[in-house]
Amino acid sequence: MTQRLCGKMAVAGLALVCGVALATLAPPSTALAQADKVFVMKIGLATINDTQHEWVRRFVAAVEKDSNGRIKGEIYPASQLGPIPRMIEGVQFGSIQAWIGPPEFLVGVDVRYEAMSAPGLMNNFDQMVKVLQNQQVQQFMFGLGANKGLEGIGFAPIGPSTIISKKEIKRLADIKGMKIRVLASPFQLELIRRMDASPVAMTLADVLPGLQQGTIDGSLSSMTVYTTMQYHDAAKYVVETDQPYINSIVVMSKRWLATLPPDLQKIVHDNGAKISKDVIPFVKDFFVQQYDLWKTRGGVINKLPAAEHAAMLAKVSTIGEDLSKDKPDLNKAVKLMFEAAK
Numbered sequence: 001m002t003q004r005l006c007g008k009m010a011v012a013g014l015a016l017v018c019g020v021a022l023a024t025l026a027p028p029s030t031a032l033a034q035a036d037k038v039f040v041m042k043i044g045l046a047t048i049n050d051t052q053h054e055w056v057r058r059f060v061a062a063v064e065k066d067s068n069g070r071i072k073g074e075i076y077p078a079s080q081l082g083p084i085p086r087m088i089e090g091v092q093f094g095s096i097q098a099w100i101g102p103p104e105f106l107v108g109v110d111v112r113y114e115a116m117s118a119p120g121l122m123n124n125f126d127q128m129v130k131v132l133q134n135q136q137v138q139q140f141m142f143g144l145g146a147n148k149g150l151e152g153i154g155f156a157p158i159g160p161s162t163i164i165s166k167k168e169i170k171r172l173a174d175i176k177g178m179k180i181r182v183l184a185s186p187f188q189l190e191l192i193r194r195m196d197a198s199p200v201a202m203t204l205a206d207v208l209p210g211l212q213q214g215t216i217d218g219s220l221s222s223m224t225v226y227t228t229m230q231y232h233d234a235a236k237y238v239v240e241t242d243q244p245y246i247n248s249i250v251v252m253s254k255r256w257l258a259t260l261p262p263d264l265q266k267i268v269h270d271n272g273a274k275i276s277k278d279v280i281p282f283v284k285d286f287f288v289q290q291y292d293l294w295k296t297r298g299g300v301i302n303k304l305p306a307a308e309h310a311a312m313l314a315k316v317s318t319i320g321e322d323l324s325k326d327k328p329d330l331n332k333a334v335k336l337m338f339e340a341a342k
Contacts, residue, residue, distance in 0.1 A: 048228055094149070118338070178217040
């Protein structure tokens with residue numbers, strides 16, 4: 001009996017040793033398994049073949065390379081994933097991993113997003129770039145949507161605004177009474193009102209049909225939109241108002257980012273910062289090229305008389321302060337931007 005008991009104990013001991021060995025050779029842990037997992041990163045944007053598209057192309061290529069293919073990027077330009085509000089909602093819920101576009105479209109998430117687009121804030125390209133690269137500005141803007149599922153990771157500078165129209169505009173008086181498309185931003189709505197015109201908030205996908213059908217007489221946007229979206233047959237006149245300066249923010253899904261291992265999170269953030277700087281020479285050259293392209297397509301570009309432009313700038317430069325003075329949080333954001341722009 002003692003021999004049988006010892007035999008059983010020996011077998012049990014062998015099982016214990018084997019169990020330890022098998023545990024050592026067991027399948028990889030969750031952390032190791034994630035090293036082999038491919039994370040799909042869908043990025044949506046409303047435009048195509050422009051600065052935003054170029055930023056996303058470079059970002060996807062860099063992230064795929066640095067992650068050794070563990071992150072696979074999918075780019076959906078020209079509103080393929082739906083209108084801008086739907087894309088933003090998709091990022092919040094995690095069905096889309098990132099969206100790039102003007103921060104004014106995010107005022108429904110937090111009104112302070114439009115602080116960067118206050119008229120009179122920026123007056124030249126280099127100043128715009130410096131504001132976008134200001135650490136306080138980045139920390140503030142990238143964190144605005146944190147409690148709504150969004151995390152900023154980069155900026156794409158665009159350039160000064162212009163107004164495209166079906167009739168020629170040479171002086172401010174020519175704008176009076178026109179219906180001008182703007183973003184759904186109180187600052188842009190007020191900008192057009194102070195030009196004695198009627199603002200019409202409209203998403204980008206509706207602008208070209210609006211011009212063709214006469215729903216609007218013109219649109220406040222950038223030359224890079226007019227050329228890449230083929231507006232020249234619907235409206236060929238552009239007047240340079242230069243206000244506000246347009247830039248785009250890249251926001252990612254916090255829910256999706258949280259699923260990434262720490263090393264991949266770092267790759268995403270590092271490349272967001274890197275591409276935001278590396279794309280600047282492209283933006284400068286691209287903007288100049290689009291002005292030339294517009295003219296070759298028969299488009300007309302006018303400048304306001306210097307005195308009228310100065311008067312317009314004086315009239316609109318107080319919009320940020322005027323519309324935020326009763327909103328402490330927004331007013332603080334506006335002051336931060338103007339301080340950074342000095």
